Each structure stands twice: as structure tokens, then as C-alpha cells.
Amino acid sequence: MQTIRVKTASAKYDIVAGSGLIRSLAPRIERVSGKLPRRVFVLTSAPVWGLWGQAMQRSFKDAPVVLFLEPGEKHKTLASVEGLLQQMVAAGGDRGSLLIAFGGGIVGDVGGFVASIFMRGIPYVQVPTTFLAQVDSSVGGKTGVNLPEGKNLVGSFHQPLAVFADIGALETLPERELRAGLMESVKAGIIRDRALVRFMEEHAEEVLGRDPKALEKVIAASIRMKAGVVNQDERESGLRMILNFGHTVGHALEQATGYKTLLHGEAVGWGMVAALYLARHRGTISGRQAERMESLIHFYGPLPPLKVRAAKLMAATGGDKKNAGGVRRFVLPVGIGDAGVVEDVTPAELTAAMNYMLTRARERHA
Ligand SMILES: NC(=O)c1ccc[n+]([C@@H]2O[C@H](COP(=O)([O-])OP(=O)(O)OC[C@H]3O[C@@H](n4cnc5c(N)ncnc54)[C@H](O)[C@@H]3O)[C@@H](O)[C@H]2O)c1
Ligand SMILES: [Zn+2]
Numbered sequence: 238m239q240t241i242r243v244k245t246a247s248a249k250y251d252i253v254a255g256s257g258l259i260r261s262l263a264p265r266i267e268r269v270s271g272k273l274p275r276r277v278f279v280l281t282s283a284p285v286w287g288l289w290g291q292a293m294q295r296s297f298k299d300a301p302v303v304l305f306l307e308p309g310e311k312h313k314t315l316a317s318v319e320g321l322l323q324q325m326v327a328a329g330g331d332r333g334s335l336l337i338a339f340g341g342g343i344v345g346d347v348g349g350f351v352a353s354i355f356m357r358g359i360p361y362v363q364v365p366t367t368f369l370a371q372v373d374s375s376v377g378g379k380t381g382v383n384l385p386e387g388k389n390l391v392g393s394f395h396q397p398l399a400v401f402a403d404i405g406a407l408e409t410l411p412e413r414e415l416r417a418g419l420m421e422s423v424k425a426g427i428i429r430d431r432a433l434v435r436f437m438e439e440h441a442e443e444v445l446g447r448d449p450k451a452l453e454k455v456i457a458a459s460i461r462m463k464a465g466v467v468n469q470d471e472r473e474s475g476l477r478m479i480l481n482f483g484h485t486v487g488h489a490l491e492q493a494t495g496y497k498t499l500l501h502g503e504a505v506g507w508g509m510v511a512a513l514y515l516a517r518h519r520g521t522i523s524g525r526q527a528e529r530m531e532s533l534i535h536f537y538g539p540l541p542p543l544k545v546r547a548a549k550l551m552a553a554t555g556g557d558k559k560n561a562g563g564v565r566r567f568v569l570p571v572g573i574g575d576a577g578v579v580e581d582v583t584p585a586e587l588t589a590a591m592n593y594m595l596t597r598a599r600e601r602h603a
Contacts, residue, residue: 239457243464245378245471248396252376252464254457256449258403259289259364263296266335266362269399276334277301278325280348282308285340285366288409293339293364301337302328306344310496313343313382315391321351332356335398341367342374346392349380353395363400367410368418369502371402372425372459377467377477388496394472402460404452417502419444419537420483422455424509425462427530428482431574433458434533441536479576482568483509486591489553493545506540511594515586516569519579526573535601542602547591554587 238255250269258265267273279301281290286303294300304321306312325334336359338348345363352361365375381392407415419437426434436454437444443451463480470476487508491499499507510531517527534540554565565582 239453241457241460241464243376243396244468245396247394247471248378250397250399252400252402252460254371254402254404254453254460256403256405256453258401259296259406260292261296262293262337262364262401263298265401266337266399270335270360270362273297273299274333274335276328276330278304278328278330278334278336279339280304280306280321280336280344280351281339282306282341282344284308285344289339289366289406302330306340306347308343310343310383310388313347315382315384317347318351318354318382321347322355325351325355330355330359332359334359336361337364338362338375338397339364339366340370341365342370345370345374346380346389347382349378349395349397350382350392353380353393358395360398361395363397365400365402366406368407368415368456369421370418371404371407371456372418373421373463375400375402376460376463378471402456404449404456407447407452413500415447416445416537416539417500417506419455420502420506420509420534422459423530423533423537424480424482424505425459427509427570427573428479428568428576429462429466429574430458433462434530434573437537438529438533445537478566478578479568482570482576483512485554485565485567486511486550486594489550490543490545492553493549494543498544499541503538503540506534506538507543507594507598509534510540510597511590512567512569514593515567515582515590516571518586518589519569521569521571521577522573530570530573531597540598540601543595543598545595547588547595550591551584551588 241252336352338345363375365371378394378396381389384390483505487505490504513527516522567582570576
């Protein structure tokens with residue numbers, strides 16, 4: 238069991254990562270919140286509730302009110318939010334109620350947003366059940382939903398009371414989801430934690446075999462990395478930007494493929510391949526280091542083929558909301574374990590990086 242303290246300008250709380258947290262949830266929440274309120278809501282999805290709901294529910298003396306969100310990105314909408322808010326009113330929710338977001342990143346983002354606006358804001362607890370949600374989306378207090386115009390265009394910063402990342406929940410996670418989530422840990426290591434990179438290189442079999450100790454180590458290190466960054470820059474005015482390593486091209490890939498063929502982590506994996514090429518070209522990372530990092534990405538992948546043209550990708554990059562004022566902003570690794578932001582990436586450099594990535598994708602799937 239590992240506890241990581243988050244201390245932002247707006248809140249202080251613990252993220253706990255370890256086994257057995259779901260079945261001891263209620264007493265753990267009481268330890269941070271005091272006596273549980275009259276109405277406790279659990280937002281979850283039917284698949285997660287079917288697998289892990291009973292275990293969680295047994296820890297409560299008074300059964301919480303369970304609310305369901307349909308699985309899938311297309312339900313991460315304002316319409317879902319409105320429906321949930323209405324159900325909470327109907328079930329007697331008030332300003333003293335507590336919400337528990339119990340599921341993957343979608344449930345976490347929607348749950349956090351609902352908690353931030355219900356009766357102008359109620360406390361909530363994150364219980365992330367995917368690898369990605371444990372190392373990334375449950376950390377940092379960003380919540381929100383999509384609009385037809387784009388992803389995550391509506392939302393808020395709302396820090397939870399606590400986060401409980403139960404590694405045992407990952408037993409039932411599909412292999413592809415696990416591997417995609419691991420890309421965020423590879424990212425964490427490359428930008429900020431050389432020891433994590435080394436651990437992931439040396440203990441790959443245990444990590445992929447879901448050895449609880451190995452998973453706990455990778456998850457805790459990834460959370461520590463992100464929490465450390467968020468502590469210094471809660472609202473993404475500077476440092477927090479480095480978390481976008483691999484995401485400029487990653488987001489473009491997701492957009493250009495209509496969010497259908499690639500999981501987020503897979504797109505980020507390919508995005509890191511492109512960014513590594515750029516870094517190597519600019520000399521912020523050596524050829525040997527770049528190759529080593531690319532091998533790590535492919536080992537934890539394997540990344541799926543890319544069926545997309547370079548021109549379409551270029552266009553998608555221009556539309557990336559992370560690019561301020563049309564500047565081609567990129568996070569580039571500086572050696573292994575450090576990163577910086579460059580603002581002057583030229584279209585020619587970007588095209589070269591994308592072409593490199595597309596060529597590597599073709600070679601690997603020849
Ligand atoms: N707020 C943030 O800072 C932040 C950061 C990164 C990503 N996100 C968001 O996170 C979302 C993606 O999250 P995700 O990758 O967890 O996807 P997800 O929530 O769709 O979960 C993936 C799948 O795994 C299933 N699942 C969840 N837990 C399971 C378990 N223990 N066993 C078996 N199946 C399980 C879900 O039902 C779903 O089908 C995106 O909407 C993204 O925008 C937010
Ligand atoms: Zn990401």
C-alpha cells in the first residue's frame with residue numbers, strides 16, 4: 238500500500254494505491270470525511286458494477302444509491318450529466334451528499350463534474366478501476382465532458398476528498414486496456430522519472446503478468462510523478478504542460494481516426510514515437526536513448542497499425558486545443574527523465590516526425 242499526498246493551491250488529500258481497497262472502502266472514506274452523510278451516491282457503469290459492485294457495497298452499513306453511466310465516450314456528455322443530476326435530486330441528494338466515482342476515466346470525469354456542480358459542489362471520492370484512470374485521469378482534479386465539437390470542452394477543476402486506486406480491480410481489465418494505460422506510465426518515466434523507466438525495462442514480465450507488487454510500484458510512481466507536477470501547477474499554466482508528452486500527435490491521431498480504432502494510450506504511444514524523433518533531430522536526446530525508449534514503447538504496446546494519411550494528421554494537429562495561438566508547441570524529452578517545451582516546431586519538422594512514425598507503423602505491421 239502506498240500513499241501519495243496531493244497539495245495543490247485549492248486542496249490537500251491522499252491518493253492511496255494498493256490491494257483490497259474496494260472491499261474496505263466505506264471505513265476508509267469515513268476516516269477522511271468523518272461520518273458518512275445520509276445520501277451517498279456511487280456513479281459507475283454496469284460492467285464495473287457487475288464485477289466489483291458487491292465487494293464495494295458490502296463495506297457500507299447503509300447501502301449507497303447507485304447511478305449508472307452507459308459505457309463509452311459517446312455518453313460522456315452534458316445530457317448524461319443532466320440525467321444524473323435529476324436522479325440525485327429525486328433520490329434526496331442535498332448539499333451534504335457525497336459522490337463516489339467508481340469506474341474508468343469516463344466515469345471519473347463525469348462523476349467529478351457532476352460533483353462539482355450539483356448544488357454548487359459536493360465532495361467526491363475517486364475509485365478508479367482502469368490502469369489509465371489509476372495513473373492519470375483520477376489524479377489532478379480535472380473533470381468534464383465532451384461536446385459534439387470536441388473532447389473535454391466543458392469541465393471544471395474539482396479536487397476529490399481522496400483517491401483509492403485498488404490494484405486488485407485490474408485483474409479483470411482487458412489486456413488491451415492494460416497495455417494502453419501503461420503508455421501513460423512509460424510517458425511518466427520518460428519525462429520525469431528515470432528510475433521508473435529502468436523498473437519498467439527490468440520488470441516488464443511481472444508488470445504485464447499483473448504481479449500486484451510490480452503493478453503497485455509502477456502505479457504509485459506514475460501517480461507520484463503526476464501529483465508532483467499538479468502540486469506545482471494545478472491549472473496548467475506552465476509545468477503541467479509536460480504531461481502532454483506524446484499527446485500533440487496522439488490527439489491528432491485520435492481525431493483523424495474518429496476516436497474509433499485507437500485507444501487513447503495507443504495514440505499516445507505512437508505520439509511519443511513521433512516526439513522522440515523530433516527530440517533526436519533537435520539533439521535533446523541521443524540516438525541511443527531514443528531507440529531505447531522506442532523499444533520500451535513497443536514492448537508495452539504492441540501498438541496497432543495506423544491507417545491515416547500524413548496530411549490529415551497535420552491538419553488535425555493544427556486544431557489541437559493544447560496549441561496556444563497557432564504555435565506548434567511540443568513537449569520534448571531531454572535525455573531520459575526530464576522534458577521541456579518547445580514552441581517553434583516548424584511544419585517541415587512536424588511532417589518529418591509524422592512520416593517517421595507512419596513508416597515505423599508500416600514496418601511493424603508489414
Ligand atoms: N481528467 C483527466 O485528467 C483525464 C486524463 C486522462 C484521460 N481522461 C479521460 O479518461 C477517459 C478514458 O478513461 P479509460 O481509459 O479508463 O476508459 P473507460 O472509462 O472507457 O474504461 C475503459 C473500459 O474498461 C472497462 N472497465 C473499467 N474498469 C474495469 C475493470 N476493473 N475490469 C474490467 N473492465 C473495466 C470500462 O467499462 C470500459 O469499457 C477519457 O474520456 C479521457 O478523456 C481524463
Ligand atoms: Zn493521456
